[in-house]
Amino acid sequence: MNVPDDLKYTKSHEWVRTEGDTATIGITDHAQDELGDIVFVELPEEGATFDAGESFGSVESVKAVSDLYTPLGGEVVEVNSALEDAPEKINEDPYGEGWIVKLRTSEEAELLSPEEYEKVVEEES
Amino acid sequence: MxxxxxxxxxxxxxxxxxxxxxxxxxxxxxxxxxxxxxxxxxxxxxxxxxxxxxGEAVFRGPEAEAAVQRLVTRDVGRLEVGQAGYSAVCYEDGGTVDDVIVYRREDDFLVVVNASNREKDLAHFRENTEDLDVEVADESxxxxxxxxxxxxxxxxxxxxxxxxxxxxxxxxxxxxxxxxxxxxxxxxxxxxxxxxxxxxxxxxxxxxxxxxxxxxxxxxxxxxxxxxxxxAGMCLYGNELDAETTPLEAGISFAVHLDKEQEFIGQAALKEEKEKGLRKKLVGFEMEGRGIARHDHQVTVNDEMVGHVTSGTKSPTLDRAIGLALVDSGVEDRFDVVIRDNPVPAKAVPLPFYKRDRG
The missing domain is CATH 3.30.1360.120 (Probable tRNA modification gtpase trme; domain 1)
Structure with missing residues (x-):
């Protein structure tokens, strides 16, 4: 299981990369592996705002739909529209080309460290 | 587990x-x-x-054929030894107990049932053949x-x-x-x-x-x-077929021999349904808008509910979102599938979605 050191995580298996007031969000390697072949991504509109804990979209594998939650409130400044035609990028490169959304946020969320996230995954299995 | x-x-x-x-x-x-x-x-x-x-149920005894004939919608009298047939099993009201494959063997009939229905089916088989000289064995x-x-x-x-x-x-x-x-x-x-x-x-x-x-x-x-x-446009019990859906509505009338001489359970109800016209029908569809239809999503026309999706997925072969839906029989080729509160356009297409090339 790949859990990069330089990211923060949520219990619902999203990763967050914070740069200034921008937070990039995706789903973890563990999450994509559990879902299997991802065939559809529902992305929010740019400019939409979400509260912390709110669902901003979904990813679907052949068999299952999984909601995406933002741990931080904010405004969507960019979505990875390449995923509309190539949702499998999430399987192939969950922390890189498979990023999902960028939020402008002023919030500080309580996120999990890589070590804490690894424990969450271990406890679930 | x-x-x-x-x-x-x-x-x-x-x-x-x-x-x-x-x-x-x-x-x-x-x-x-x-x-x-x-x-x-x-x-x-x-x-x-x-x-x-x-599940595997085996019917043995002098009246095994009569028992199977009573239980299934296909005329198994037309099966030769070594031949199998897809069939429905119905309740008196025409609702579906299960869909099964009947194998006519030399001395008995093997009826293969869905795992999720095994106990229900065996009870139904036995209750409805008590007066016949037949043994129904569960060999699953x-x-x-x-x-x-x-x-x-x-x-x-x-x-x-x-x-x-x-x-x-x-x-x-x-x-x-x-x-x-x-x-x-x-x-x-x-x-x-x-x-x-x-x-x-x-x-x-x-x-x-x-x-x-x-x-x-x-x-x-x-x-x-x-x-x-x-x-391949095939039914799955619990999705396309259930106690509230008849095999005619689910589009498997090819497995229902309404003219069968030996009466089967549900025959009268299905004949009446055919004469009066079906209330609902199974349709295959493709999504035209973005989204994947899933089991139990609502189907609407002009925001009015006309049915529900029974199965849906992104087709790996066609690379399109496809599905089956049970809808009111008057529904035409265009409708919406409600995905996460959004009506998304879909169009009816002929079944099956995929047919192999028989060379």
């Missing part, structure tokens, strides 16, 4: 790294390498499924069932058996030997491809499974089985 039953192939699945899930009380492989890969293997080469969870735990499916299935299997497979036409079966094990080899399946279902004693199953994989079959799980059967 505690309290779940295992098939004789459980250890094989574990060794292959399958992801196991609870399905009808069994710990079953949903996927090995990935649903899309396994799906493609079945469409282009050969895939191997463990479907040992399916004695049999393993492998499904070898795909365009290369026949070639692959022929190297392992002396049974002449080219003599075995669709829906025909024969006893044969595969890798030293006695088995019923049946030219049937649930994928839309050519292929075989192989019934054999549980103890022989692991060895035959390994032999077939060594010969080149790709292990495939229930996930691919579901996307394959949906592309």
């Amino acid at each position: 505690e309290g779940l039953k295992r098939t004789p192939l459980y250890d094989e699945h574990k060794n292959l790294g399958a992801r196991l899930v609870d399905f009808a009380g069994y710990e079953m492989p949903v996927q090995y390498s990935g649903i899309k890969t396994e799906h493609e293997a079945v469409r282009t080469r050969a895939g191997l499924f463990d479907v040992s969870h399916m 735990d004695e049999w393993a069932l492998l499904a070898l499916q795909g365009p290369e299935a026949a070639k692959l299997l022929q190297d392992l058996t002396d049974t002449e497979l080219s003599d075995l036409k669709p829906f025909r079966f024969a006893w044969g030997e595969i890798g030293g094990a006695e088995a019923i080899i049946s030219r049937t399946g649930y994928t839309g491809e050519d292929g075989f279902e192989i019934y054999l004693p549980g103890g022989d199953a692991p060895q035959v499974w390994r032999t077939l994989i060594e010969a080149g079959a790709t292990p495939a799980g229930l996930g691919a089985r579901d996307t394959l059967r949906l592309e």
Whole structure:
């Protein structure tokens, strides 16, 4: 299981990369592996705002739909529209080309460290 | 997973790294390498499924044929020994108890039922044949069932058996030997491809499974089985068929012989339904807007609910979102599927979505 050191995580298996007031969000390697072949991504509109804990979209594998939650409130400044035609990028490169959304946020969320996230995954299995 | 039953192939699945899930009380492989890969293997080469969870009911005795005739919608009197037929089992009101395959064997009838319906079916079979001289045996735990499916299935299997497979036409079966094990080899399946279902004693199953994989079959799980059967436009009990849906509504009238001389349970109700006109119908559709329809999504026309999606997925072969829906019989070719509160346009298309090239 790949859990990069330089990211923060949520219990619902999203990763967050914070740069200034921008937070990039995706789903973890563990999450994509559990879902299997991802065939559809529902992305929010740019400019939409979400509260912390709110669902901003979904990813679907052949068999299952999984909601995406933002741990931080904010405004969507960019979505990875390449995923509309190539949702499998999430399987192939969950922390890189498979990023999902960028939020402008002023919030500080309580996120999990890589070590804490690894424990969450271990406890679930 | 505690309290779940295992098939004789459980250890094989574990060794292959399958992801196991609870399905009808069994710990079953949903996927090995990935649903899309396994799906493609079945469409282009050969895939191997463990479907040992399916139930086997055997009807024996002087009135076995009369019992089966009473229970199923197909006229099994037209089946020859060595021939099988797809059929529905109905309640008096025409609602569906199960969909089954009936095998006419030399001395008895084998009726293969859905795992999730096994106990309900056996009770229904016995209750409704008490006055007949027939024994209904539940042999589900004695049999393993492998499904070898795909365009290369026949070639692959022929190297392992002396049974002449080219003599075995669709829906025909024969006893044969595969890798030293006695088995019923049946030219049937649930994928839309050519292929075989192989019934054999549980103890022989692991060895035959390994032999077939060594010969080149790709292990495939229930996930691919579901996307394959949906592309082929085949019903799944609990989705397209249930106690509230008749086989005519679900589009399997080819398995219902309304003119059957020996009356079957539900015959009168189905005849009446046909005369009066169906209230609902099963349609195949493709999504036109973005989104994947799923089981239980609502179907609307001008925001009015007209039915529901029974099965939906992203078709691996067609790379489009497809589905089946039960809708009011007056619904035409355009409707919406409500996905996460949004009506998304869909259009009806002819079934099946996928039909193999018979060369």
